[in-house]
Amino acid sequence: MPNHADHDHPTFTRRSLLKGAAAVTALSSLPWSVRKAFAQNASPLVIxxxxxxxxxxxxxxxxRGARVVVIEKTQNVGGTLVISGGMMGAAGTVFQKRKGIQDSPQQHYEDIMRISAGTAVPEMxxxxxxxxxxxxxxxxxxxxxxxxxxPSVGTLYDYYSVPRYIWGAQQGRSILAVxxxxxxxxxxxGHITLMTDASxxxxxxxxxxAINGVVVEDSKGKRSDVLGRNTIIATGGCAGNPSMFEALHGVPLYRRVALPSSQGAGFMLGLAAGGYLRCAENYCGYYGSVAQxxxxxxxxxxNMMIDxxxxxxxxxxxxxxxxxxxxxxxxxxxxxDRTMDKQPGYRFWAVFDQRILDEAPPLIPSWTREQLLDSFNKHPMFHRGATWTELGVRAGIDPAALQKTVAAYNEAVQKGKSDPLGREHRPVPLLRPPFYAIRSQTWTLKSYVGLAVNENLQxxxxxxxVIPNLYAxxxxLGAAPGGRAHTNGASVTPALAFGKLLGEKIIKL
Ligand SMILES: Cc1cc2nc3c(=O)[nH]c(=O)nc-3n(C[C@H](O)[C@H](O)[C@H](O)COP(=O)(O)OP(=O)(O)OC[C@H]3O[C@@H](n4cnc5c(N)ncnc54)[C@H](O)[C@@H]3O)c2cc1C
Incomplete structure (x- = not known):
């Protein structure tokens, strides 16, 4: 059985999360006199x-000359940029101009809505x-x-209509370096006061x-108040926190790639302030990966090469x-991928026969044939059977249905009938035993659920x-800008662009 609990972190359910958020609100509404913290002068902006x-x-x-306080939980700034691919999608860049690529925000917007099948929040x-x-x-x-x-049109996922996808040689670190x-x-x-080791x-x-500041806890557990006329929640997501991730998305965190600091603190703060979460349904997994x-x-x-x-x-x-x-x-x-996400257990099996194993280009390009064959002897995600029934039983796939499915596929290929699902590339029927199945499990590196904001990011x-003085x-914000898809650059780009927009224009300082 999958083990959904994680012993490094408290266990969340959607209900306990909402209850927890309510408790936080109660704490913050205690009178000043009973709060042991000290108050600093209000900054125009606390981030x-x-x-x-x-x-x-x-x-x-x-x-703009403002005094800003940045509260950072870890010892360093940079957040996810230190591990991110840093791949961005942006229209009207100097990089496009240098190559004479014509592009516009409108064309980018239309691409986002096309790729996400209209699931991106339009104003985001x-x-x-x-x-x-x-x-x-x-x-x-x-x-x-x-x-x-x-710039390119894309790599692994749906392409943009024009080349606008870019990333530095050191990926996210190239952005951080500047x-x-x-x-x-x-x-x-002295314009930015940086508090590190401060949550x-x-x-x-x-x-x-209205939000007037933030309660901060240092690494020794000491609390203090940082007063601010405006506050931005920029704490990242919850993809480092398996139980919160599952509670909020209804999908287990099958692989943990995000930083441990991505605990979902911002969701709790936003909920406590009266905000709400949206876009959980925009979960969109990556496929082709085989879990350990x-x-x-x-x-x-x-990883299987399924592109x-x-x-x-x-x-x-x-x-x-x-x-x-x-x-x-x-x-x-x-x-x-959206269809794969609808399958029970967020998994599927790539099924093939001995002929495909012998003749097709390697399904796992990074492995030798010996490694692959060995895995069928011992790995829990790799299965072999002398018959389709045996394969189904070993892999945990309905054996009778598997046999019927393969028979129908083979018959269509052999008789030259069209595929009911519209598949065009069907090089050979699956006839020669033994038969094989490799299981792929969805995974992700970010959260999709997010705090709801308006077009001013309030x-x-x-x-x-509007919750006064509070931005995010x-x-x-979850997958509001990019929707239910791997829309190229849908996280890093809005994070940077919205940060700029808030600091440069939106917030009255
Ligand atoms: C491996 C990987 C590859 C990726 N590749 C891409 C890509 O190529 N393109 C793309 O668009 N997206 C990509 N993403 C996603 C993208 O990088 C992130 O969504 C984005 O960088 C998050 O930015 P952020 O500012 O919201 O959060 P972060 O950059 O994570 O910053 C949040 C900061 O808040 C701090 N913090 C958290 N809680 C608190 C608290 N309570 N108090 C104070 N501070 C707190 C954290 O320590 C952190 O420094 C990738 C993600 C990963 C993990």
């Missing part, structure tokens, strides 16, 4: 989280498309560069529900019920009312 979005918001507010997608170009151009002014073969000196400059000038544990609310075990989160054992644009597919994909459920060579990667209540940017 919770010195990561991707938070650093940029701080830099742009500091550029629009904000991303409209403000990403100037953000990237600012990074370029700071010295950010890209390899010569970029941001950090700029951030440090304003720390040195925001609560928001300070007045009687009308059934103990979640599990490290990957390896048919790179390796035309020879295998069939079946779910636990033994059914084919998707056109394996579907032209839209996003559409394919937190809103479910009735649409970055992964804490």
């Amino acid at each position: 919770i989280g010195g990561g991707t979005a938070g650093m940029v918001a701080a830099i742009f507010a500091a550029k 997608a629009r904000l991303w498309a409209e403000h990403a170009g100037s953000m990237v151009n600012w990074l370029a002014e700071l010295g950010f560069t890209i390899p010569d073969d970029q 941001l950090k000196p700029e951030f440090d400059k304003y720390v040195q000038s 925001a544990v609560d928001l300070i609310k007045d009687a009308k529900g 075990s059934d103990q979640w989160p599990s490290p990957p054992a390896t 048919h644009r790179v390796r035309p597919v020879w295998e069939i994909f079946v779910n636990v019920r033994g059914e084919r459920f998707v056109r394996e060579d579907h032209p839209s990667m996003s559409e394919r 937190l809103i209540r479910e009735d649409g009312q 940017a970055g992964e804490v």
Whole structure:
């Protein structure tokens, strides 16, 4: 049985999470006299989280001469940029201009809505498309560069209509390399006060529900109040916290890739302030990965190459019920992945016969044939059977249904009949025993659920009312900008662009 509990972290359920958030609110509404903390003078802006979005918001507010406080839980700023691919999608960049690529925010917006099949929150997608170009151009002014073969239309997932996808040679670190000196400059000038090893544990609310600052806990557990006229939640997501991730998405965190600091603190703070969460349904897994075990989160054992644009597919994909459920060579990667996400247990099996094993290009390109064959002897995700029934029993796929599915596929291929799911590449029927099945399990590296904000990035209540003085940017907004798809650059780009927008324009300092 999968082990969904995680012993490093408290266990959350959706109910306990909401109850916890309510308790935090009660704490923050205690009278000042009983709070042991000390109060500093109110800053124009307090930013919770010195990561991707938070650093940029701080830099742009500091550029305007404001005094900004950045509260950072770890010892260093940078957040997820230290491990992120840092791949960005932006229209109207100097990098496009240099190559004569015509693009516009409108075209970018239309691409986002196409790739996400309309599941992106329109005003968030629009904000991303409209403000990403100037953000990237600012990074370029700071010295950010890209390899010569970029911008591209995309890599693994659905392509943009024009080349606008970029990333630095050192991935996220290339972005951090230009941001950090700029951030440090304003720390040195005294515009940015950086508190490290400091966790925001609560928001300070007045009687009308307006946010007046943040309660901060240091590494020794000592609490203090940081008063601010405006507060930005930029704490990242919860993909480092398996139980919260599962409680909020209804999907286990099958693999933990995000930083341990991505605990979902911002969700708790936003809920406590009266905000609400949306976009859990935008969960969109990555597929092709084979898990090491059934103990979640599990490290990957390896990856199957299931991008048919790179390796035309020879295998069939079946779910636990033994059914084919998707056109394996579907032209839209996003559409394919959305269908995979609907399968029981967020998994499928690539099923094939001995002939495919012998003749097809390797399904696991990073492995030797010996490694692959060995895995069928011992790995829990790799199965072999002399008959389809035996394979089904061993793999945990409905054996009778599997046999029927393969028979129907074979008959269509042999008789030249069209495929009911529309598949076009069907090189051979699956006839020669032994038969094989390799299980793929969904995984992700970020959260999809997020705090609801309006087009000014202000937190809103479910009735649409603004929570005064409180803003959010970055992964804490979830998959609102990119929707239910792997829309290229859908997290890093809005995090940076929205941070810039808040610090430069939106917040009155
Ligand atoms: C391996 C990997 C690859 C990725 N590749 C891409 C990619 O190529 N393109 C893309 O678009 N997206 C990518 N993403 C996602 C993207 O990098 C993140 O969504 C984005 O960087 C998050 O930015 P953020 O500012 O919201 O959070 P972060 O950059 O994580 O910053 C949050 C900061 O808040 C701090 N913090 C947390 N809680 C508190 C608290 N209570 N008090 C004070 N501070 C707190 C954290 O320590 C951290 O420094 C990737 C993610 C991963 C993990």
